[in-house]
Amino acid sequence: MLIALGRRLLSMLVTLFGVAVIIFLVLRMLPGNALTASLGVSTGLLSHAQLVALDHYYGVGQPVLSQFGSWLGSVLTGNLGVSLSSRTSVASLVGSALPVTLELAIGSMVIGVLIGVLFGVFGALRPGRVVDNLGQGVAVVGLGVPSFIIGTGLVTFLASTFHYFPSSQGFASLFRDPWLNLQQIFFPALTLGLGVAAALLRTTRAAMLEVIGLNYARTARGKGLARRQVVWKHLFLGALVPVLTMSGIQLGYLLGGTVVVEQIFVLPGLGRLLVTAINNRDFPVVQSVTLIFASGFVVVNMLTDVAYTLIDPRTRS
């Protein structure tokens, strides 16, 4: 068991290294450099001496391999470098953005899982009935309506009808003003969570239907167990593995989705940091944020893997 865990950790590290390489290579393909990004057309106003001095300042023109090496080296020592556009440390930028995105991601996940699993389970128990149809409706909306449409709609509607737009007064951290913080996180989390809910709902429903048709479900009923026990201990437990897998995958989409939603709901999270950084050719920030997203995803997937072995003894040996 421990050895298996170690092996997984190792393969996770290999994956992350690969991710780092890919990110690095993709970023090298971007046209323009930090200089044109930060000065825009004014770059053309600089004298040659100024250009050279600034190129040096921004680290343009170092060999690629050494750039990669020094980046990876410093990442490993917890130093994420310095943002080219704001000249502040990336760690501090990430440090303030990460909790926001984390809270948003967790909130969306909670909303998505609650809606998805409950509708999925109860829908599958009585397919074609009210609960099921309601769930299918939620799923269709969640899958079909892009989050930026839902988000923009929510913001505009709430603001014009209720004069309510809690995010616009600056982000309040959970510890400083929990009530305001919850208001600020709830709607974006709902927007993202709807997509998660749709996917989870369908997975849960399908997995439940599958399990309901399995022989051991019949055995459970035939034993005379109470309905609640049959549903949660036997059926849902049996459906849990695909649901977990889907949750892992959804987390990936969710992290991507924060980019759009943070933009709309004015949340100072990693997604917004990333979009700004891409536009500013702020390589250290883009690299680090993407790596953080990927790490989060990889770690969560490893955790789901571990969860499988806890749920399903067959995967243990």
Add this chain to the structure above:
Amino acid sequence: GASVRPQVSRPHAAGGTFVVADTSSVQKLDPDVVTNFLDFQVLGQIYDQLVQYNSKLQIVPDLATSWKYSNANKVLTFQLRKGVRFDDGSTFTSANVVASLKRAVNPKTGDASASFLANVKKIVPEGPYAVKFLLSQPDTSVLNGLTSVNLSMLSMKAMANGTVGKKPDGTGPFVFAGWSPGNSFSMVRNTHYWGGKVTLPAVKIETIPTEQSIASALEANTVQLGLLTQPQVANHLPSSVKVRKILDLSYRALMLQDKTGPLANVNNRRAIACAVDRKQVLGDAVFGQGKVVGPVPLGPFASNPVSAICATPDLSKAKSYLQKAGDPGGFSFTAITSTDLDPSSAAQATVVQAQLARVGIKMNIQNLAGNAYIQDWLKGQFQAAFAYNGADPSPYTMYGRYFGKGANLGVPAGYSSASLQKLLLSGDTAASTANQAKIWTAFGNDLTSNAVWIWLFSAFDYYATAPGVRGFTPSPTNSTSLSALRSTTMG
């Protein structure tokens, strides 16, 4: 529906912070290197310059109380304001002027406005409260240049400690309080501001990435001032929100490269100039919220013609130019746009494309990511480019870099001619304002009759204030647009 409004703690009720919202964020703190509009606007409230523009775009005193040209306009002497203190407590003297501008021209700084000081040979202090600029040639526009935030007066301590880029330290009405890159920027009032009492105790600049969201925030009354550019958003705010508009200190133009292809032929360019209906472009791209302009859109010389050949669209004239060019059936070229840099450029291009099609000119549109656009633009790698260029009351400041001798931006400008260079120089050195006006009119005629570029329009910027905000009127230039904040109050 005020009755259903949820209970949200309002920032102005608590703490009295005045919140300004913009779609972009404050990107840098070093006033010498900033290029972002918001950076100019915000740092302009912390830093002062020697001179500044007033709302009529005339040059008025700032830290310099008066100035005087002498020696055939080759020496410029400033008298400095006394009793001005930096936020770190140090006093402003002529040493600050010398050191600040020295820092600006140092290549290592990368000051984007260093070129404004190109004709300044030397700066000599004349006692603690006067400085003398020795010029290599007569240059009236150096004064215009000195209004730039890029040429702000810095504290000696900050320069010595290298903290200029980390902690703004100026003499303006507000004092830097905090910065969360990408998100917000806060300032508090400068209690010993030389210009009098500052009413607002604290100002916070919030980044709200879409204008629609800023509108929502204004409706929710969580933002007191929204900086907007989109008329479709600004004009649709509820009546309780007060919107003031002011012509943007920049202009849209279709820049043309005259080196190769059909656009090398002046008559083809003229055909474009006559086929384009600027009024319609203005109407469709920004809903008519702006002004059709020629090469000098604003300032004391703004009177010059919109176009020397076709002030209004004239399709038959356009066709005759095509005839003259030997391309009676029209020709085709490609124009680059970047919706990253100018969201309305797509709409401009869409309209222009349709207009040109009427005379048989086919314009292809290539939309580029911001950075790619800048790169191609700087290298002149385009046939035509929808550009969003900064304007200045001084035509010399505006166009010297494009059409002057050895101009930095000569490559993207494309066209160059000795007559233009001569006009630029004489405009700059001309002694009397009347003379200058005549020269700049000739300059505008030269540009438009050769259809060097097609100048399109300047648009409005919108300053929307929440109910209860009083005393805020925007000023036209970037560094001063928010200067009314010092006397603003909120209910």
Add this chain to the structure above:
Amino acid sequence: MSVLDTTAPAGAPPAAEVGEPVRRRSFGRALVATGRGRAGCILVGVVVVAAIAAALGGTPYNPQFQNPLAGLKAPSLAHPFGTDQFGRDLLSLVLQGLWVSLEIAALAVAIAGVVGTVGGIAAGFFGRWTSTVIMRVTDMLFAIPAILFALAIVAALGPGWLNSALAIGIGYVPIFVRVVRGPVLSLRESGYVRAGRVLGFSRWRLLARHILPNVAGAVAVQASLALSWSILAEASLSFLGLGPPPPTASLGEMVSQASSLAGTAWWTLAAPSVAIVVAVIGFNLLGDGLRDAVDPRARTR
């Protein structure tokens, strides 16, 4: 004389003959048998026909025709979806945008489908090494949120429909690899592939004739779902300002252009949004229908 016939009484009606095929339900019928499949077919049918018609010029108005006098007109009989700021007919524009969006989505899915299927087959059918390498790379690609990939690629290559398609396509490669590899792994050990080996079929024949066609169903299902995600992804990219440029804009680009008009002219936002939603849901339902239809269990039921 066959052995079978000896025991069957003469004159037994062949219709009721034992072993008469279970009614063969055509693939198409299986597809429309479920409500979702039927709805999917209808929506996708409408969307695709409309898009192709638009591409061939069959829109009510010339989508690029600008009428300065009729800008931002609310929906009316003449313009069912209203007009945009240039006075262009929104219905025509939406139809044209539908085509652009479909073009991007289809190309993206083609890229992802071909690369992913080949990768998945290689990972499933060939040796351990090939498999390990492919799966590792897949994991890495998978770990990076697809939209980030798309962002980076579009930022690198510039907006444009080809680049959008490439960007979205690469992001979806891992999904296809996974979807294909599983069945290939089990097909490799399946009875009929083994039988083929005993019968002396070469590897390539087994691959081409027996494995590939049997994963085609799964790929088709995935392709349909991927089409719906691609339309969404493209829309999100455009929303972030990285879509193909006007005047021939994709639906996502239209939404992003119109989003500032939400308060002024809601129809400019609603028209492309509805088109996106219909297309996305259509392909999604079609995917569900396909999933049921390729499942033999569902087909015999």
Add this chain to the structure above:
Amino acid sequence: MGEVILRASQVTKEYRSRRGPLVRALRGVSIAVEAGRTLGIVGESGCGKSTLARLLVGLEPATSGTVELLGRPVAPPRGGRSPFARTVQLVFQDPFSSLDPRLTVVSALAEVLKVHGLATSREARRARAAALLEMVALGPRFLDRYPHELSGGQAQRVAIARALAVEPRLLVLDEPTSALDVSVRAEVMNLLVRLQDELGLSYVFISHDLAMVRHLSDEIAVMYLGAVVEQGPYGPVLESSLHPYTAALAAAVPVPDTTRHVHRDGRPPGSEAPPLTGEPPAGCPYHPRCALAEPVCTTVRPTLDELLPGHLAACHVAARRVAVAPGAPPVPG
């Protein structure tokens, strides 16, 4: 004695998985099949019957030992096609999974003919396919059916027809009737008998249904834990078994005849065989379950010896009893 078509000598097969223990599926199996005759192989589940079948047709390589087909060693094909395909064919237990669900009967048959160049034109292939179907007692109307449109018995007959398409000399039948319904087993059994008579085929017939094995086989080999423990003509092996395991197996088969039913009390309960992993138990692998086990059985592994003419067994007790009283049934029962 006829010509020996297939000979396996001391074949062992081990499976090594990345995790989990080593599995020794076969432990020194030697068998031979003569032309036109049937070797039946019986044994309980997991004793290695299917593994042996796969080795015999070259689907997998043996870990040690040799399998020879007409005197040439069999090895699994590497990439290309098997050179033995035309000599030996395998019929699987589950007829449906051995047919590609997407191919009609005629295309499945034609593909084989095409690959081996047995019929060049489309028409010729169709005609030959029809003839093959006729051979397995299915009419040409089955040509255009899909597998899911066939009954189990019909599908198994199609699978046999496909195996016959290459005109092999030997068919390895791995439980060809166990997936079929009782009422259709007879069809397939009758067909196998007839084909053998008409085409002179040899069979390796694997089953755990003793009645079926007995019905078809000339010789029977009884496998236990990856090894042959008894081998000989069908009658003696099943009726006067030498090995106690064979006897237990034969006795455990319920007979569909109430008059013949006897309770054989005192037989050890059929506790399960130990797994094929790790080292085999010392001595006779059957001794933990054997009612007759003696001390020697726990220490010395018996060899497969010809105890009676043509009748081999690997059992210490049987060997001793036969030596003492030749002719008498060695195992009571």
Add this chain to the structure above:
Amino acid sequence: MADALLELRGVRIGMRERRRQREIVRGVDLAVAVGEKLGIVGESGSGKTLTALSVLGLLPSPPLRLLAGRITYDGRLLNELDDKALAAVRGAEIAMVYQDPMTSLNPLLRIRTQITETLRAHGADRAEAAERTRQVLGQVGLADPERVERAFPHELSGGMLQRVMIAMALAGSPRVLIADEPTTALDVTIQQQILELVEDLQVRTGMAVVWVTHDLGVVARLVDRVAVMYAGRVVEEAATADLFARPSHPYTAALLGSLPQTSTGHRDRLTQIGGTPPDPTRLAAGCPFRWRCPYAFDRCTEEEPPLLERGSSRAACWKEPAAWAR
């Protein structure tokens, strides 16, 4: 029959499609008395499992459901009990052993959990349940009940799982045991052991047994009375000995003849029934066996024969066995 403990009357199972009904089980009557062992045989798909499942209301629904019929247990109408009351019967009064042991146990839970939860559901406390679990696992002849208890299903062999299933069924000391082909996939030696176990328990507790199988050998070995099902109906019902001695339905006779027996010669032709059973949901009028029946005559195509008395047994055939007996 009067003292039947469990009785099925006119049981019809199928699906309701729009306005039509598709019946798979088309009217089955069965009864089993205290201490009786009833065998149900028939080809695959003849409806044996569905009939067995209908007793405890375990039909795969949707799509299948009990369309008509009465299922009485000990004077109570099972098919009209509510969920709660039915749950009290399930596992406690009537227990079932399912066709496929490998898939009928929850792979995610330990054997112990799965057996004790049955007992707990019927009111046993924790200690009782644990105690009883250990006891029944020992009873079914598992060599190492302690290990089995702790194991997960995948760690056990098919034979062991089958015994676990039986132990689970027996744990609640049911009065009726319904076993659905519990030995099909097993080796004969293990099958024999299970048969002996059931026989032994049945003798000791007087439990009624319904044993579903298609192996006539098992029937001969175990049960008192046999019902032969064909195309969703019982076509013959007789005491075991009678059935084997004098089959009253041509189908039964053919089934018996299709097996190689000691009386059959080596490599002799076996009797073939030919063809496959019809789909019970799409039957024409008449006897569903007539296509495969060598003795079919006009009447067979017109009318489906009811279950008729044929001496000591009952068979659904228009012809007397004398007319075709072998």
